[in-house]
Ligand code: HEC
Ligand code: HEC
Ligand code: HEC
């Protein structure tokens with residue numbers, strides 16, 4: 001094969017691979033093309049960029065496409081951006097919390113009650129200041145860092161919040177690990193998992209209040225609830241151990257009975 005042929009093949013292969021992989025992201029749940037992505041994917045600059053950024057996001061991963069946030073009709077290219085089809089356009093800065101809060105209700109509530117929410121439009125951060133707009137990724141305490149938070153004020157209060165939360169989240173991760181172990185052994189952990197999930201969700205939304213005292217108070221309360229979960233796990237552990245002991249005793253008993261029977265039978269033979 002000459003060089004040209006080789007590169008031709010390579011290019012064809014790459015295109016085939018691209019075709020194989022892109023439609024996955026471009027298809028809606030019903031299997032239809034999302035016209036927002038098809039069209040914006042061909043645009044350049046600030047109108048094309050969102051597509052690439054969004055592709056690496058937690059929203060893309062969970063099937064929330066352009067129309068999930070911006071509204072509009074994802075199935076009709078001619079009327080996609082018609083307000084009559086629910087198109088909202090790009091939100092102004094002060095409209096962003098409500099824009100994201102349509103889905104993240106609990107977070108918006110905490111944010112609204114916070115010093116940040118009260119400073120909206122007057123130097124306070126919005127959701128996208130911390131999370132970005134199109135490449136939104138899974139959130140973690142890593143978002144609380146000196147570089148990001150000191151854009152507007154000192155890091156000291158932010159550090160206190162991060163420390164209180166890191167401790168509690170560490171405990172949650174440890175309990176999560178223990179639950180996973182039990183699940184692996186076939187124990188029904190459904191209720192425990194739901195309990196932990198609910199606790200973790202309300203706790204992570206709480207960050208948005210950015211109130212050092214409140215975060216500390218809630219951390220103490222949640223650590224108390226985690227102790228309850230821990231006691232339940234302890235209980236499961238003990239029941240398991242007893243069941244195992246009972247199992248061992250039963251087997252030993254059966255063996256003993258077999259032995260006795262064997263001896264008796266021998267003495268009669
Ligand atoms: C046929 C091509 C095409 C389709 C389909 C399309 N767009 Fe657009 N969109 C554009 C162009 C071109 C612009 C920039 C000019 C303008 O605002 O009309 C734009 C602008 C936008 C803007 C910025 C508007 C603003 O206020 O600055 C948003 C947001 C947007 N589109 C979202 C969407 C969403 C969501 C969908 C699908 C429901 C969609 N688009 C479908 C071509 C398209
Ligand atoms: C998680 C919600 C969300 C999703 C999903 C989303 N956007 Fe956006 N988009 C925003 C927000 C918020 C803004 C306002 C930007 C800002 O102020 O930072 C915006 C702004 C825009 C703009 C205007 C950019 C500018 O600089 O004027 C365009 C165009 C756009 N989005 C297109 C898209 C397209 C195309 C998709 C799908 C690939 C998409 N968006 C998906 C939240 C979203
Ligand atoms: C000052 C920075 C900042 C602002 C402003 C902010 N967030 Fe967050 N967000 C965070 C941090 C930090 C976490 C991680 C908390 C954790 O992991 O315990 C987070 C977590 C989240 C989560 C995951 C936790 C959960 O409850 O599901 C969502 C969703 C979220 N933010 C959405 C939003 C929305 C929507 C807004 C606007 C109303 C917003 N955030 C404003 C920093 C911010």
Ligand code: HEC
Nearest residue numbers: 058062064068069099100103127128131133136137138139
């Ligand atoms: C149409 C509903 C919808 C809108 C609007 C929306 N999101 Fe989301 N978002 C989701 C879903 C669904 C998930 C994935 C499931 C989850 O983690 O909650 C998610 C996940 C997230 C996460 C990761 C949560 C985690 O557990 O770490 C963050 C952060 C987030 N969104 C921020 C935003 C921001 C910022 C906006 C506005 C620019 C926004 N979302 C708009 C539905 C939405």
Ligand code: HEC
Nearest residue numbers: 115119123124125143144148149151152153157158210211
């Ligand atoms: C876009 C600017 C901006 C960014 C970025 C920002 N903040 Fe703020 N923050 C403010 C403003 C404005 C206030 C209210 C005035 C003040 O207390 O300094 C505030 C107040 C606070 C307070 C005091 C709240 C109270 O009730 O006393 C805390 C804590 C805080 N921010 C934490 C953070 C953390 C953590 C981050 C980074 C994840 C962050 N901020 C990023 C603007 C910002």
